[in-house]
Amino acid sequence: MTELRSLRRRVELGLIVLIAIITASAYALAGLGASASLPADLLPFLGIVLGLLLVAHLAVRRFAPNADGLILPLAALLNGLGYVFIARLDNDLAAPQATWTAIGIGAFVATLVLVRRPRDLQRYRYTFLLAGLVLLILPFTPIGFANLGAQIWVRLGPLTFQPGELAKLAMLLFFAGYLVENRELLSVSTFRIGPLMLPDPKRLGPLILALGAALFIFVQQNDLGPSLMIFTVFLVMIWVATERLSYLVLGSGLFVVGAYLAYTQFAHVAPRFEVWLDPWRPEVIRGEAYQIVQSTYALAQGGLTGTGLGLGNPERVPVVTTDFIFTAIGEELGLVGATAVLITFLLLVGSALRLAVVAEHPYDKLLAVGIATLIATQVFIIVGGITRVLPLTGIALPFVSYGGSSLIVNYVLLGLLLRLSHDVTTRQLRKVEAEAAAVPA
Amino acid sequence: MNRQIRRLTVGVLLCFLVLFGQLNRIQVFQAQELQDNPDNTRQVVANYSRPRGTISTIDGTVVARSVEVDTALRRQREYPEGELFAQISGHFSLHFGASGVERTYDTELAGQTPELELRNLADLFVDRDRSGSLVLSVRADVQAAARDALGDRPGSVVALDPRTGEILALWSWPSFDPNLVSSPDIAQATEARSLYLLDPRNPMLGRTYQERYFPGSSFKVVVSAAGLESGLVTMDQPSYDRQSTWTPPLTSRAITNAGGSVCGGSLAEILRVSCNTAYAEMGALTLGPDVMAEGAEAFGFNSRPPIDLPAPALSVFPTDYGEALSTPGADQPDPAVPGTVFENTPSLAQAAIGQHDVSATPLQMALVAAGVANGGNIMQPHVVHELRDADGGLIERYEPEVWRRAMSPANAAALRQAMIGVVTSGTGTSMAIPGYEVGGKTGTARLAEGTASTHAWMIGFAGPPGETPHVAVAVVVLAEEGAGEQSGGRVAAPVARTVLETALSPAAPPVTPPGSEPEPDPGT
Numbered sequence: 009m010t011e012l013r014s015l016r017r018r019v020e021l022g023l024i025v026l027i028a029i030i031t032a033s034a035y036a037l038a039g040l041g042a043s044a045s046l047p048a049d050l051l052p053f054l055g056i057v058l059g060l061l062l063v064a065h066l067a068v069r070r071f072a073p074n075a076d077g078l079i080l081p082l083a084a085l086l087n088g089l090g091y092v093f094i095a096r097l098d099n100d101l102a103a104p105q106a107t108w109t110a111i112g113i114g115a116f117v118a119t120l121v122l123v124r125r126p127r128d129l130q131r132y133r134y135t136f137l138l139a140g141l142v143l144l145i146l147p148f149t150p151i152g153f154a155n156l157g158a159q160i161w162v163r164l165g166p167l168t169f170q171p172g173e174l175a176k177l178a179m180l181l182f183f184a185g186y187l188v189e190n191r192e193l194l195s196v197s198t199f200r201i202g203p204l205m206l207p208d209p210k211r212l213g214p215l216i217l218a219l220g221a222a223l224f225i226f227v228q229q230n231d232l233g234p235s236l237m238i239f240t241v242f243l244v245m246i247w248v249a250t251e252r253l254s255y256l257v258l259g260s261g262l263f264v265v266g267a268y269l270a271y272t273q274f275a276h277v278a279p280r281f282e283v284w285l286d287p288w289r290p291e292v293i294r295g296e297a298y299q300i301v302q303s304t305y306a307l308a309q310g311g312l313t314g315t316g317l318g319l320g321n322p323e324r325v326p327v328v329t330t331d332f333i334f335t336a337i338g339e340e341l342g343l344v345g346a347t348a349v350l351i352t353f354l355l356l357v358g359s360a361l362r363l364a365v366v367a368e369h370p371y372d373k374l375l376a377v378g379i380a381t382l383i384a385t386q387v388f389i390i391v392g393g394i395t396r397v398l399p400l401t402g403i404a405l406p407f408v409s410y411g412g413s414s415l416i417v418n419y420v421l422l423g424l425l426l427r428l429s430h431d432v433t434t435r436q437l438r439k440v441e442a443e444a445a446a447v448p449a
Numbered sequence: 450m451n452r453q454i455r456r457l458t459v460g461v462l463l464c465f466l467v468l469f470g471q472l473n474r475i476q477v478f479q480a481q482e483l484q485d486n487p488d489n490t491r492q493v494v495a496n497y498s499r500p501r502g503t504i505s506t507i508d509g510t511v512v513a514r515s516v517e518v519d520t521a522l523r524r525q526r527e528y529p530e531g532e533l534f535a536q537i538s539g540h541f542s543l544h545f546g547a548s549g550v551e552r553t554y555d556t557e558l559a560g561q562t563p564e565l566e567l568r569n570l571a572d573l574f575v576d577r578d579r580s581g582s583l584v585l586s587v588r589a590d591v592q593a594a595a596r597d598a599l600g601d602r603p604g605s606v607v608a609l610d611p612r613t614g615e616i617l618a619l620w621s622w623p624s625f626d627p628n629l630v631s632s633p634d635i636a637q638a639t640e641a642r643s644l645y646l647l648d649p650r651n652p653m654l655g656r657t658y659q660e661r662y663f664p665g666s667s668f669k670v671v672v673s674a675a676g677l678e679s680g681l682v683t684m685d686q687p688s689y690d691r692q693s694t695w696t697p698p699l700t701s702r703a704i705t706n707a708g709g710s711v712c713g714g715s716l717a718e719i720l721r722v723s724c725n726t727a728y729a730e731m732g733a734l735t736l737g738p739d740v741m742a743e744g745a746e747a748f749g750f751n752s753r754p755p756i757d758l759p760a761p762a763l764s765v766f767p768t769d770y771g772e773a774l775s776t777p778g779a780d781q782p783d784p785a786v787p788g789t790v791f792e793n794t795p796s797l798a799q800a801a802i803g804q805h806d807v808s809a810t811p812l813q814m815a816l817v818a819a820g821v822a823n824g825g826n827i828m829q830p831h832v833v834h835e836l837r838d839a840d841g842g843l844i845e846r847y848e849p850e851v852w853r854r855a856m857s858p859a860n861a862a863a864l865r866q867a868m869i870g871v872v873t874s875g876t877g878t879s880m881a882i883p884g885y886e887v888g889g890k891t892g893t894a895r896l897a898e899g900t901a902s903t904h905a906w907m908i909g910f911a912g913p914p915g916e917t918p919h920v921a922v923a924v925v926v927l928a929e930e931g932a933g934e935q936s937g938g939r940v941a942a943p944v945a946r947t948v949l950e951t952a953l954s955p956a957a958p959p960v961t962p963p964g965s966e967p968e969p970d971p972g973t
Contacts, residue, residue, distance in 0.1 A: 248453040293488055305491050307475045308483035321491060323521075343476040347469060354465050361458045365451050373450055377457065384461045388468065395471040 012437065016077035017069055023081035024065055028058040031088030034317060038096040041318020041340075056106070057088060060113050071120040072430035074437065076363070079429065082356045083407050083422050087112075087415070089349070090408030093336050096318055097329050101410050108412035112419035119423025126428050127371050133185025140178035143171035144225060159228065172234045173404075173413035176241070177420060180382060183242055184374040187249035191370065195250035233393075233401035237385050239263060244381045245374055248364075284399035299326050300393075300400050306339040307346075307395075314342030329410040331402040334391050349408070350391070357384045360425055367432045376428055379421050490543075497543045497633075498523040500839070502558045502582035504538050504550060507834050508956050510589035513538045513551065513627070515580075526551075526631045532624035533592060536655040537585065537616075537758070537832055540627035544635050545642060549655065550583060550832060552759045557581040557836055564844055581844065586615035586834040594951035595620040598944040603650050604926040605657045605811040608948050611819035611910060611921040613849040614828030616756075617952050621811075625652040658754070658761045661808035662925055665894030666723045667906040667937070668803030670817055670868065672732050673720055675744020677860040681735055681787055682716060684863055689713045689727035697733050699774075700795040704729040704802070707893065707936070717867040721875035723891060725802050732801020733794050737787055738770040741797065745807075747855045748817050749827060755852060756812065756830045764809035770797050803894060814908045815923035816852075821864050822888070822910035822918040825856030868909065880909055880942040882950055886918070887911040889945065891937030892925075902928035907941035911949040920952040 032054040039047035047053065061084050068075055087109060095102035123129065129136075146152055146162050153161050162171050187194070225235040243259040271281055279296050287297035287304075302325045309315060322328050322336035329336075338346040360380035367373045386406050393400035404414040475483070484492060501524065504513040512534040515524045526541045528534070539549020547555060556562050560579035595606035595618045605621035629641035630653070645653045654660060676682030691713030694703040704725050706712055712724035719727040732741055745751070745766035753763045771792025773782035782789055791797070799805035809817075812830060820827040828849050835846040856864065868888030871877045877889040889909025896902050905926040912918035924941040 244457060248450050248457065251450060251453055288488075301488070304475055305483055305486070305489045307472070308480040308489075309491050311476055311480050321495065324491065324494075338472065338476060343472055346472055346476070350465055350468060350472075354462070357461055358458070361454060361461070364454045370450065373454070377454060380461070381457070384464065388464045391468050392464075392471075395468060395475060397467055397471050 012433075013073045016075070017065075017073060018077075020068065020077035020080055021065055023077070024061045024084060025058070027081050027085045027088060028054060028061055030085065031057050031092060034089060034092040035095070037316075038092055038318040041316055042096060043318075060110060064113050064116055067117040067120050068426055071117075072426045074433040075426040075429035076359055076433075079356065079359050079422065079425055082352055082359070083418070085352055086349070086356075086407035089337070090333060090405070090410075092317070093322075093333055093340075093408075094329050094410045097322060097333075097336060098410075101329055104412070105410055105415075108415045111412070112415045115416045116419040116423045119420050120427060123424065123427050126375055126424060126431065127369060129181055129375075130185040130188060130371050133182050133189070136178040136182040136185070140175045140182055141221070143175035143178060144221065146171040148228060160234070170411070170413040173411075173417045176234070176238055176382060177417050179238055180241060180375075180378045183245045184371055184378055187245055187374055188371045191249040194246065194255075195252050233389050233403035236263075236401070237382070237389060237403065240385045241378055241381045245378050248377050249370070249374055280399050280401075284396060287396070299332070300396065302326070303332055303335040303394055304396070306335050310339035310342045310346075312343050314338075314340045314345055316340060327402070330404060331390060331409070332394060333409050334394055334405050337408075338394075350387070353383065353387045353406075357387075359429075363425070363429050363432060366436070367428065368435065372428055372432060375424065379425055382421065383418075493543060494522065496555075496559060497541075499559055500524065500580045501526065501541070502560070502580040502839065504558070504583045504585065506534075506585050506587045506589045506592070508588050508590065512585065512587075513541070520633065522633050525633055526627075528627045528631070530589075531626045531628065533589075533596060533620075534585075534587070535624045535627045536621060536657065537587060537619050538627060539655075539759075540625075540630040542631045542638055543633050544638050545630060548653070549758060550585070553757050554581075554583055554833065554836075558583065560839070565838060580839050582837045582839065582841075584834045584837065585832050586610075586613075586617065586847070587619065587832060588617050588952070588956050590954075590956070591618040591948060591952045592620055594618070595944075595948050596622070598947040599924075599926070602926050603929065604924065604941075604944075605660075606922070606924050606944065606948055607657050607811045607815040608920055608922045608952050609815055609819055609830060610919060611823040611828065612917055612919070614819075614830045614852070615834060615847070615849075616830055616832045617920065618948060619655075619657045619812075619832065621656040623648065623650050623652040655758060656811070658756060658758055658810050658812040661762055661764060661810055662904050662927070663894035663896070664803040664807060664809040664814055665892035665904065665906055665937070666725070666728075666803055667814055667817075667890050667892030667908045667923075668807055668809070669720060669723065669728050669801075670821060670864070670890045670908065671745055671748055671750075672728055672736070672741065672801050673716055673864055673867065674748070674821070674856050674860065675740055676716070676731060676736055677864060678744060678747070678856055679736060679740045681740065682731065684717060684867075685715050687735065688715045689719060689724070689730055692726050695726035695730055697729060697795045697798040698790045699792075702795065704798060717870055720867045720890070721870045723871075723876050728801050729798040733798035734788050734790075736801075737784070737789060738768065738791060738797055739784070741801065742766060742768040747853060748820060749813060749853050749855075750809070754810075754812060754816065754830055757833055761812070762810050764813035765806065767796070767800065767806045770794065803892060811923045811925050814906065814925075815921055817855075818868075818889070818908040818910050818923060819921035820853065820855040821861055821868060822912075822921050823861075824858040824917065825854060825861035826851045827853040827855055865910075872909065876936075876938040877907065877909065877942050879938060880907060880946045880949070882911055882946060882953070885911045885949075885953060886914045887946075887949065888918070889942070891942065893934070893936045896928050901934050903934050903936070904928050905935040905937045905940035907937050907945040909945055909949070911953060920949050922948050922952075924948070 035053055036046055036050055064080055091105055094105050147159050151162050155161050160170050160172050161168055243256055247256040271278055283292055283297045287300050293301055306322055306325050317340050320339040322339050325332050325335050337349055357380045360376050364373045364376035383406050386403055390403045390405050392398040404411050406418045501515045505511050511529050513528050516527050518525045537549055539551040541547045541551040560581055565579055565581050591608055599606055599622050603622055608618040609616045625645050630638055632638040691711055693709050693711045694705045696703040706725045712722050713727055750764045750766040753761050773784040774790045776783045776786045776789040796805045800807045816827050829852045831847055836844045838844055865888055868890055872880050872887045872889050876891040880889050881887055892906025894904040908923045910918035910921040922945045924945045926940050
């Protein structure tokens with residue numbers, strides 16, 4: 009048992025050191041590219057990155073020693089690369105992002121310390137539902153405000169944040185708890201529509217509620233992203249929990265119908281779709297489609313290997329530090345760098361999904377599935393939006409984009425993942441040991 | 450549940466594959482098409498913001514340089530001399546592209562030639578300016594002399610070294626200020642450009658090499674050369690009748706001499722006094738269409754001169770004069786026999802005195818004078834003398850090359866003497882410079898039959914006695930509304946003389962080649 013533990017932690021430590029070096033090298037290259045001189049604060053920078061990651065590593069060693077050694081370094085790589093790009097794109101954002109990263113690591117450690125057993129969270133599922141709904145509505149209250157056309161912000165004194173980011177965490181925890189409780193009932197079908205077997209309409213209430221909330225937010229915020237994200241996570245979780253494909257099919261169908269109605273009924277929704285279908289029309293190319301068109305040019309400029317760090321012109325794309333940070337990576341690091349980022353996400357999501365398979369308790373499984381889906385969906389929505397696979401919708405690229413709310417919530421998710429990983433591994437190891445003990449010598 | 454989770458894993462993988470596929474489409478397969486989209490200004494802005502070399506004259510005057518500015522574009526192009534070199538340097542605009550040398554030497558100035566890039570391969574990691582700097586063969590003093598001598602009369606001046614083809618001055622008035630057109634402020638640049646484009650005199654056009662005019666009598670040099678080269682004309686034979694008018698066959702429209710004067714005789718004599726009747730007869734009957742066309746094309750007519758400036762105009766000598774109608778002393782018309790009359794022989798007679806459809810750029814006429822001066826060889830004209838890297842190291846120097854062998858050295862020497870006669874005692878006496886051998890030919894080109902307005906031409910050369918002339922020149926002062934007749938000898942010759950005189954004086958010693966990022970000018 010200790011052998012595996014020490015192996016996993018050594019792998020983690022080695023990867024962390026490697027990632028600190030990669031991040032510092034990228035930072036140095038970005039400085040060389042942009043101003044032809046090495047950043048003066050290169051060594052302190054390396055020290056701080058290494059320091060922050062070591063704090064996280066030591067916390068894992070202390071509180072989740074059996075956890076998968078790959079998860080933290082993967083997130084650290086994304087966070088580090090994101091920071092290098094943010095610092096290179098807008099120097100004024102470098103210090104806040106560094107602060108947010110430190111707070112994020114703090115939240116990560118706090119999660120490991122406070123959540124001793126993920127299943128304990130199941131108890132608070134309705135608290136999470138309430139919190140989630142309140143957080144979703146918050147931007148429409150007097151303390152909420154709109155920025156860049158999206159009504160997703162809240163101001164509390166000097167602090168501004170996006171409650172939607174916290175809401176997705178709350179909703180995820182609610183879904184996991186609720187579905188574990190009701191999965192038996194939800195999977196019993198009592199009537200059928202055509203080939204679809206459906207459960208008791210009473211049980212469908214939450215589904216309808218989630219769908220309604222998603223579409224309401226979609227229309228109100230003029231932003232498809234957050235609602236699509238939450239709804240997808242919900243659908244995937246209910247499908248996995250009940251093992252009934254009909255939820256996934258029916259839910260996606262309803263969402264498409266709802267989105268189509270919104271498209272035809274609400275004036276401000278239609279242009280988004282039209283820009284998506286053809287951004288090259290002269291009447292939008294310098295207007296609504298400007299962002300996506302400039303982003304496409306940036307990616308084309310990057311080509312296979314990119315212009316080089318600090319040598320591109322990513323500042324020509326509006327809001328490049330948040331929603332469009334992937335464009336900057338694609339421009340300066342090329343298809344190669346963009347693919348590396350996608351693969352990093354895939355490994356992170358894959359680790360979470362592997363955990364879900366290995367875990368025994370349904371709550372653990374659902375939580376891991378939820379976290380994996382949440383990260384994967386965010387990546388797919390924003391990268392898909394940038395590459396015009398989907399209509400463009402503003403959403404943060406997890407760990408990479410500038411923004412405190414998103415970063416902190418993602419680190420909490422990461423903490424939960426490591427906590428799950430530790431629990432699952434520990435239980436499995438105990439089982440193996442018990443079996444070994446049972447075998448007569 | 451595990452079955453669903455495995456399916457979900459496959460689903461996530463597929464979604465990411467879609468993203469990967471679409472990224473490939475944008476970044477690799479469509480990349481070129483997207484970069485070539487006219488709406489995509491990335492490449493243009495990147496080119497504009499990159500360090501760009503300095504353009505300076507051979508005597509050290511800065512023509513164009515990049516200055517660093519505190520805007521998103523990082524750099525801006527500056528032309529310290531304003532209008533003076535505008536039609537050589539051209540402009541370098543974010544919005545309207547480039548012209549002139551800025552256009553023909555774009556890759557060199559931007560440092561993107563293999564030589565410049567290889568040179569700096571070793572210091573990939575050091576911030577080095579890779580741009581190349583151009584040293585023009587143009588002399589600032591000759592250019593300024595051309596500007597001052599022409600004054601505010603519309604026209605063009607070309608001066609070059611006949612021995613090498615190096616352009617010494619290339620001026621036409623009105624000119625334009627490239628600073629305005631190259632302004633990164635789109636409103637200012639657009640306004641300046643629109644105003645220039647509205648001007649019928651076309652200030653932004655490089656009219657020295659991109660605009661054609663009737664050459665008038667200056668074309669008689671070409672006719673003389675054609676005659677000598679064909680062997681049909683020598684310095685002594687034939688001798689044309691002394692008369693004041695001559696009427697070509699098939700027409701009643703007579704060709705007259707300037708001021709109704711009576712003239713005739715052999716080549717040197719008719720060139721000296723610019724005898725229309727004699728040249729019309731020489732072109733139309735003595736030489737005929739084929740010899741005339743061959744002679745003109747030997748000087749570069751009907752082809753674009755290989756000058757290192759964008760889109761030079763070709764000078765035109767029409768070659769089609771219809772069917773042969775009759776040959777004197779023969780039953781059947783024979784086009785090969787001199788004296789044969791063609792359907793358009795009257796036009797050929799007009800062409801022989803530089804009228805009809807003959808038209809030439811000032812550059813072409815300067816090359817005609819240069820060819821005669823340089824033993825019959827016309828050298829490739831060029832404005833760039835050498836290319837240097839950002840540190841001033843020489844990368845490439847222009848090597849003189851022959852463009853056209855227009856005449857044999859012997860014929861060229863004879864014609865040269867005849868042209869010297871024009872200046873010593875003919876129509877071009879006001880071009881004479883004491884102490885130098887000066888030859889030339891005047892031209893007075895009538896814009897249309899019956900109008901008084903004329904373009905005044907002077908082409909010629911000058912140099913120390915006994916040497917190949919050092920400078921060839923072409924000056925055209927354009928007809929102006931109500932200006933009446935202006936003769937080449939009176940109007941254009943003094944301009945040519947001033948330019949020749951300045952060019953014959955020693956050039957200021959070349960200064961150390963400037964780097965591309967000059968010291969900030971304390972005066973501005």
